[in-house]
Amino acid sequence: MTMQKHSAEPRNAAPRILGAARTIAAREGAGKITIEAVAKEAGLSKGGVLYNFPTKKALLSGLLDQMLDAHREHLGKVPERHPSRTLRGHLETVLQSQEVDDDLSMAILAAAASDPRLLDPLRAEMSGDIERILTDTQDNSAAMIAILAIQGLRFQRLLKLPEGGGNIRDRVIERLRTIIDELE
Amino acid sequence: MTMQKHSAEPRNAAPRILGAARTIAAREGAGKITIEAVAKEAGLSKGGVLYNFPTKKALLSGLLDQMLDAHREHLGKVPERHPSRTLRGHLETVLQSQEVDDDLSMAILAAAASDPRLLDPLRAEMSGDIERILTDTQDNSAAMIAILAIQGLRFQRLLKLPEGGGNIRDRVIERLRTIIDELE
């Protein structure tokens, strides 16, 4: 009967740890991400966490990496025909997968609060995205405004800032969709 | 004029303390705001800081308050005739006073990271602003997009995210100005 290994899920504790970190960040705020708290949430000990991520920076960095991966994957699902598909993809990502995106933003907050350098990979990624979008569209300023508005949507939701009430949010989204479509 | 007290600036250490906090946040990240560090930066001792702000929450809260005040003051300078003057004011504030606005964003970050509830005053303020803007304009979705884009500009600069290079930023701003003007 060989037995199970340790308790329940033997391998790959890393994703569980990252998930725990996201949970904590979403529930109690980015500042509450502590190794012990993450360990408890993930169902293992502090040592276990530090085995997988030798330092807290590594943990945060890994968190952001995972978020970026998820984000990339989402963008990949957008039909490629679309000229400004990354732009459209960004918007749809923000809309569809609220959880994933909130987590991403939370990871950004946590990273920015502890060590701004952790944002470097994000910057690189965004740099590529923006460049691609701008070369694919002729009305660069309109495209950039769309990008900025999408970012605004992110932080607005993340910080629970007021949305204007009513169906304004939906109308804004619809408007953004048409703007993006018109960008061709 | 009697005399100075101890070292240099006798009264009203509070603004100096808040300024120190802003400096630290801008220089080392929002997470590095610590009472001792603030004290050192402000040129007084920990006790001095804690006399003016009995708790760290009070400090962060005061920081955000000051930022909101400064922001309000800026908005007040915008010609009142303008129908969407708050919207225009927001944009101009972001543009003109880079320091003040970056500090505001940093305070937001710091507050959000430590205790999300500290953002409540900000939420209230923004709620009023948005409501006013939306009632003053008939194209609500366009106005909201402008608001979101302006917020996007804030965080973009705060987190040093890529801007798209070239003069795109300027063109975006010009475009936003015209959009806002057309909203009337």
Added chain:
DNA sequence: GGAACTTAACCGACCGGACGGTACAGAGAT
């Protein structure tokens, strides 16, 4: 096939430092 050893994964006690907060003393001005 089984003792001896290695390796991977994890535990949990502990350390040092930082940090928030308290207590109290003292200097200036009035």
Added chain:
DNA sequence: ATCTCTGTACCGTCCGGTCGGTTAAGTTCC
């Protein structure tokens, strides 16, 4: 003298990181 403000010393806690186990699963050699 008293009130306002600031400095110094200190306490308890929390947190990141270290370190010596420990357990389970191979691996090697006979």
